Amino acid sequence: GLSAADIAQPLRHIFSGQSNLTTLMDEVVNFDLDASKVHLRTQSLGYDYMVIALGVTTGYFGNYQWARFAPGLKTLDEATELRRRVLSAFERAELANDPDEASLWLTFVVVGGGPTGVELAGAIAELAQHVMAKDFRHIDSTKAEVHLIEASPRLLSAFPEGQSEYAYKRLTRMGVKIHLNEPVTNVSADEVTLSQSTICSGTILWAAGVEANSVASKLGQVPRDRAGRLEVGADLMLPNFDNVFIAGDLARLSDFKGKPVPCLAPAATQMGRHAAKQIARHLAGKPGAPFVYFDKGNMATIGRSSAVANYRKVSINGYFAWVAWLGVHLVFLMGMRNRISVFLNWVWSYLAWRQGARIITKKLPGRIDESTTTNSA
Template identity: 50%
Template sequence: MSDPPVADAGRPRVLILGGGFGGLSAARRLAGADAQITLVDRRNHHLFQPLLYQVATASLSATSIAAPLRHILRRQRNLTVLMEEVTAVDLAARRVDCGSRWLDYDWLVIATGATHAYFGHDEWAPFAPALKTLDDAQSIRRRVLLAFEQAEREDDPERRQAWLNFVVVGGGSTGVELAGTLIELARHTLRGEFRHFDSRSASVRLVEAGPRLLAGYDPVLSDKARRQLERLGVQVHTGAPVTAIDAAGVNLGERRLPARTVLWAAGVAASSVGTMLGAPLDKAGRVRVDEDLGVPGHAGVFVIGDLASVVRPDGSPVPGVAPAAKQMGEYVGAMIARQLHGDDRPQPPFRYRDAGSLATIGRMAAVAQFGKLRLSGLPAWIVWLLVHIYFLIGFRNRLAVMLDWAWAYWTHQRQARIVSGTAPPRDD
């Protein structure tokens, strides 16, 4: 169990950028390979992103859905984890720049994922924070909990209500999940804890530009999701594109929604590493890869996960979800393992196996589709619960999350309602 120095002389170098679902599964697929593998991430942890909204709404603590990358990969002796930020990729020289250090490679797997996008309205960012990292989640949690604290300090009824109005922009799964947990926070978790207002007077609105929620789902489930949200108390606005956001609210064309807290769940853009390659990109900034996920014209360079633009045989895009990233990581990892053994024959193209879609809405409310099967309400929620616990990485996390959820279910309480830092300045 000691730490021998890396014996690196002459062994081929595989460099993996990003420790999300894609990068991690590529790395694991290469366990035991006779190669020198380096996994680079600018964070020290792998994040279970599908549950990030629960950190943002104070249901889970940050440490329950994240695990240190070097701990996950500690037994893989052919692999080094480095916490570095990629600043340039030089495909001609086959090396990657991380600030003051170059990393050379023989194979390169780029899995740096996606970030949020404001569709050309970056000026909205300070008023409508988005949810992509643990930092984002903790900052949203802070904003939401402090809004209720501000309402308790406010004497003017109209200004108080503005602190109790929440708007979630974007009706995809993150938006639906955020809106559902926010209304439960207001109606159940915080009930009875304030003296100057009833926390149930908080309003949560979910705003979607398109004609329906959960556009990737069957229209029947979109409709069920909407009805479940409305039953919980969320006001849903579809066909309502946002035209302006400021510190006091949101404009939907002529209509004004006053709200001190606006959350952004509407847009995703590919990581900036994509633009460093000089490869063809799609309009979301993702790299158009070959059918073996290779970057055209650069043997041994692959792009996987949310950064890859992959089209299915029926012409539809592979969605930017965790299972797709995992499958791509396994596919590329297996291909590199074969090439390390000198097997350079062309491989069958990557095929995405759709394992189904799941979105939770609230306590005992969810929607799910698996092939032709459609579920909603309690059965979908139970499936959602089991699937998410199962896929959480690490037994310890699974146990902690189960405990948190069981506790939250029986008591309507949330354990993670802690705001770091001190009281916000009073504003007018």
């Protein structure tokens, strides 16, 4: 596990050397596209050009009541909350006097068989079987159950079928129980109902869908897809507004082959750069150019020394894919200090089977004062 400071940096620090850029920590209240204004909580700003890159949030397919029981993993706050829930589950199992209650807390459900769900299920399985195995006196963490739920016929549907099969077999060997072709029909505090079965669990985690950031709804009547993402032209312009560009996961467009551009960091980065170039072309009086997505492939880690990676027609499974995954994620971290810190953390975790960021800091009312249980390597 990594701490937030290891993988993120403040925007003010990142742009501190750019005197022509101002960073504001404020909230968008409304957009006035006709007047070229953005109304914030504290002030209103006029603009010549605007780039909207709000991203997406966790989507529950209209079942928003599930969110309180099954948190997603889209922000640092959500990642911290997810880690707290997983670690707290072991603490609650340790305190349980009833074997059934202990079993409930030692049962984890991950909904969604994409890269996030696969990585999460594998990480929890390894945490229970290796990292936490010697930390408790009343429970056997190796007996924890991890269930991975996927509504479609296979895991990692964006990957070649051979890699989906590899991920399935690898997770199964790690003890993960995989449920394919079983969509979720209901989620409660301690139960997940599937189309064919029900799983009792004290920790339910959601990695199954996305939808547009709610702030985007303040743009008014603009074309959207089912997830609320904005339909934009090939030049990334918002229809009918030649000074507004949409970039990142919020933009819904297709590449030259007619395939939707995926909600991935490389695509978002490419869109941001293209939007900036579009503005420069407009200022120079030049016509706009269509966005061309360069597919850099897909990667997903499954567990220790195991991952899948593919680039065009080249597919790699196992240890070398895992090393490639580590390398790519190190390169794209912000700041050399973060890269060195994360690299050393990974080396220590690999050699010692220990996780560094395992501190629980938030109290759960009516349960356990988890701020006192500070497991750390």
